[in-house]
Amino acid sequence: MQGYAADRPGGKQLRDLTREQLARYFADTWETYETLFRGVRDSTESYCVRVHPLRLPLVFYLAHTASFYVQKLKLAGLVGGSGEAEFDERMERGVSPEDPDELAGLTEWPTPEKVWAYRKRVRDVVLKAIEEVPLSATVAPRSPLRALLMGIEHENIHLHTSLPLIRLLPPRLKQAPEGWPAIVDERAGAPGAEAPDERFVQCRGGPVRFGDERREADRFRWDNECGRREAEVAPFRVRSHPVTNGQFLEFIEDGGYEESRLWTTHGARLFLDRMSKGHPNAWLRTHSGGYRYRGIFDDIDMPWDWPVEVSRHEAVAYANWAGAALISEEQFHALLNQEFGGVEQVADRIDEFNVGLRFGSPRRVRGGDGAVLGRNGVDFIGNVALWLKDDFTALGKGSFHVDPLYPDFSEPWFGEETGTLAGASYAARGHMADIGVMRDFMQNHMDQLAGILLTRPAQ
Structure with missing residues (x-):
């Protein structure tokens, strides 16, 4: 590996x-x-x-x-x-x-x-x-x-x-196989023991341009990455790191899973009635009423300052509860430009981030030994992918062409039942780790190695 x-x-x-x-x-x-x-x-x-x-x-x-x-x-x-x-x-x-x-x-x-x-x-x-x-x-x-x-x-x-x-x-x-990377050993003892940074950072916005219009490219692309999107992004504020397990606990303890007005994504009622346990699937409820972290192969004490891993339903519900919004695809690119200089510069530094199964888990947000912060201190690359505000769609009007080798890869999933993801998780390998190029997507109900990055309007 x-x-x-x-x-x-x-x-x-x-x-x-x-x-x-x-x-x-x-x-x-x-x-x-x-x-x-x-x-x-x-x-x-x-x-x-x-x-x-x-x-x-x-x-x-x-x-x-x-x-x-x-x-x-x-x-x-x-x-x-x-x-x-x-x-x-x-x-x-x-x-x-x-x-x-x-x-x-x-x-x-x-x-x-x-x-x-x-x-x-x-x-x-x-x-x-x-x-x-x-x-x-x-x-x-x-x-x-x-x-x-x-x-x-x-x-x-x-x-x-x-x-x-x-x-x-x-x-x-199951049992961790030989050669599988170990879970990172950097866990805080209790919620709030090492309180994450709660501040929102100003993003200046500006013009963004992403996608690839070429039908014959010099690199591999999925069909939904072909086309071009251009936008002028208004200034906005963004949380300095993804929502942590400790912060998500506040949502649970405040009755977030019982508050139906917060659950606004397509299919949320079915999710709550037939799939949800009242907490993320990466969590296990203990006999004493607390929680442990459910790793891929091993359960450990809850790392409260790691980014929470949730479905899109849960991500949107949390953002509604927090009086904020998920970051949009255009905002993600504006933030990528501001904090790291854009797609190519991030690619040059990719081995610095927690991607590619260097570790078998996320790591502590901000301040941890492995944190790589942007120019203004935003920690948003690696650890977990990010659920975007956007439903999954083609990049541009009239620019999408169905893949002749895989015609049902993207087009059947365009719509409100599917969310778009950006960034890359700790397990993103190959093209999955081409940050700002890979346009990942998943049905709203699927818990992924994906988290929540909140935005608010500029002050």
Whole structure:
């Protein structure tokens, strides 16, 4: 596990890419994903239980990323299949329903042993494809090289979305695998023991411009990142760091989960009635009525000064309770420009931030040994991604083109049931860590490695 992988093909100009670098990047991504799943006990119970009411069992996600490689490489004309047509077809697409009852009938799944054997076959198929794929300085929308890069970056996405699911497994069904990064040991003893900075910092706003209008780019892009958005951002104030676990506790103790007027996102009623436990899924309620932190593999004393990890429903409800708003996509770019000089400057410093699985958890906001602050002291890069104010949409009017290799990646999710994320969490790898370029998105009800950055109008 190489962490961020600075020479990843997705983050460099493709004219400099060698076949050996591509093979290393694939292998590192593949092995990191498998390392995560080796932490799941090798049993049908572990892999076939549904830990989240709106997600499939873990055995599907173990098979899915391998099937995705095969199907996209087939579509690009690079391979004929894996030799396991049933797995190739059945595991390519999952189900992301709005109602838990839609998954009730999906009970037949292959054994973990069969899926691990399938992954071994697919790995050989992909390595063979890397030996034959035409390399080029740009990637056309249907090119074999783009299909290969898409498979790698798709697995980086599923690494990120599988972590919150494995977090929900009972402790007896998982154990931190060898080579997995440890949770950071820097925990405060009680809420408010080391009170975070409560101030709001002025952001001057100004013109922002982001996106990529080129159909053939010299770097990998998802379809929702193609296009151009330009805006003039009005001055605003932003909290100097994401909301912490300690600050979110105040929302809980004030009855935030019972106050229906705060829950304004699409689907919030269903979330509260059928999914919510009255606290974030990264928290565990103790017998004494307190809370512990639920790590991916280990539960620990609550780190009150770490950023809270929540769903979009919870992020918006907290912002409403606090009399503030989530940061918007345009504001995020204005803040990125002001605090760090923009996208390219952040990319040059990416190894300074808590991204790329250098650690197995977030770290303390501001003032901690690992904090990297902007020019005006704002701590907002790394640790957790950030839920944005925006529903997920295309970048610009008329500029969106459906991906010919993956037509249902973005367009089906445009709308109020899906939120947009910016920044990068501690587990963001590859293109997921291309801050200001990657436009991540997720359904409102999914708890992600994502937090809350509040804004208010300028004074």
